[in-house]
Amino acid sequence: MPNPILVEVTRGNLVESRHGGAVAVVDADGATVLALGDVAAPVFPRSAIKAMQALPLVESGAADRFGFGEEELALACGSHGGEPAHVAGVERMLRAAGLDVAALACGTHWPLHQPSGQALARAGGTASALHNNCSGKHAGFLCAACAMRAETGGYVEPAHPVQREVKAVLEDLSGAAIPDEHRGIDGCSVPNWAMPLADLARAFARFATGHGLAPRRAAAAQRLRAACAAKPWFVAGTGRFDSALMEHFGARMFVKAGAEGVHCGALPDLGCGIAVKCDDGHGRAAEVMITAVIARLRRLDGSDREFLARFTSPALRNWKGTVVGGIRPTDALDAPSSRSART
């Protein structure tokens, strides 16, 4: 059975496009809080799990050894826009470990933040691996490799100690073994492990609460979450969804996008983790899915409600700024109770 249509895109009086998807909200014990669609099929979390991929950076002692503060930890957990302060932070991380851009195996793309790319070109510069949105995560892997006394070369290979540790972390957090055949190669060349949405949501619940984790791991997760809550701009950047939500909600919320329509998050005080996947890979729909779920789960005051509405039902404007349509949750996503509360 196909997943339900959770998000619609309108133009004029008509629905122009439709997005199916699945949603899992799970607590740290693995109990289902909400499930829509198929939450058992394996899904590549892509960049949504960067904060979990950053656990070895803290647990290995590298973060302390290299004197990393909240900005560096948020960069390791983030998909940055390649804005100047993002790039400077990643350079700082590499320099602390005696490395430079040549050590990065993530590949090169121009900054996601368009004005930063234009400024780079205007200054006669060109893109490097530092501008890759994953360079903070990769700097974190390299620093972890140093602290683990592993070779830095080959740090993206599945057999490298850092990547083996990442897989063990994901299995510990989710409470489920991941078959080797669920390995894919991510856009930045590291292994990415497909997991059921329900397992992903449970992993986020445990990452957010520490329940069921060894004390050292729980403390490392807490430190990474606190860094993202304190410096959300370093997790994404100017005008970006994840930064905006964590700036508003602070430590009450963790959210992180992945490519291909994955979005994960956690509400630490409510003790639950969230994982959504838009079937077709569209991030615009995944953002509506996760905000609609947050609006269902969290008791919102007026200012929270007003803030979230911008993301739950964003207007679509054309190049002249005219509103031509919008994006909205369907009834299948937006429970009648929260719907009537909104209108």
Add this chain to the structure above:
Amino acid sequence: MPNPILVEVTRGNLVESRHGGAVAVVDADGATVLALGDVAAPVFPRSAIKAMQALPLVESGAADRFGFGEEELALACGSHGGEPAHVAGVERMLRAAGLDVAALACGTHWPLHQPSGQALARAGGTASALHNNCSGKHAGFLCAACAMRAETGGYVEPAHPVQREVKAVLEDLSGAAIPDEHRGIDGCSVPNWAMPLADLARAFARFATGHGLAPRRAAAAQRLRAACAAKPWFVAGTGRFDSALMEHFGARMFVKAGAEGVHCGALPDLGCGIAVKCDDGHGRAAEVMITAVIARLRRLDGSDREFLARFTSPALRNWKGTVVGGIRPTDALDAPSSRSART
């Protein structure tokens, strides 16, 4: 009933994302050649119908009066990348009518062709409405308004003579009246009219063959198609799908993308028009849909087959150039006969 899944995106051993959609192939008399999914629901064709929106430019006499050749007509039918020769062509069109960039109401965006945008920034320039992918269409509207002795101001309004004529053209080509409530505003601010895919496909069959059209309209359509076949780079640009297909197939094929996963085309010698819509609006899937349909319809020799395979089942590479997955038609799209012929 939801539309069938027509395209899958893979990573490693798994399907990562899925695209549903609908396909209509219709001849000039309206007879169905192929129908997959719901071909009766209204779909905004967006930029896929630019060649039809350019008919008033030719029929009004503007193209002759201003001495437009194949490049200008292809620009009017196209969604260009904002490369320097695209921009120069649009400026030439405006100048011929005594106008300049200030007359364009399409709004501004940076060139779709990233290296051209970077070169523009490097030279200290900034984007203007000339770089908008729709500026050639808009220049065509303005020139048509001049020849029709209408005001150029307000040429994007539904009540303007040029836009009224565009609607009449679409109804004539499709053979079906379009209700006023099916009007939306396009990304470039002109009216866009939602039509059933089956009607759109019929419109393309008539555009491509002239069957059932007044001789003057048939001749105008023929002139626009010939311009696109002769100068396909001006319809899209470097590395772009529509340009690549028309460069290879020449006058044997017309193809044009629209936003939100619409792709239309025609095979003039086979007498049929094609309209596809990816439900979720993803262009990567619409390209696979229309190439798979073309491969089903057209008897392909070895070089055609090899050429099309790049677009029917493209590989996905990451930032390092590693193949990490691919995009492929499902059995619902790729008939078993053509499938076995390919493998």
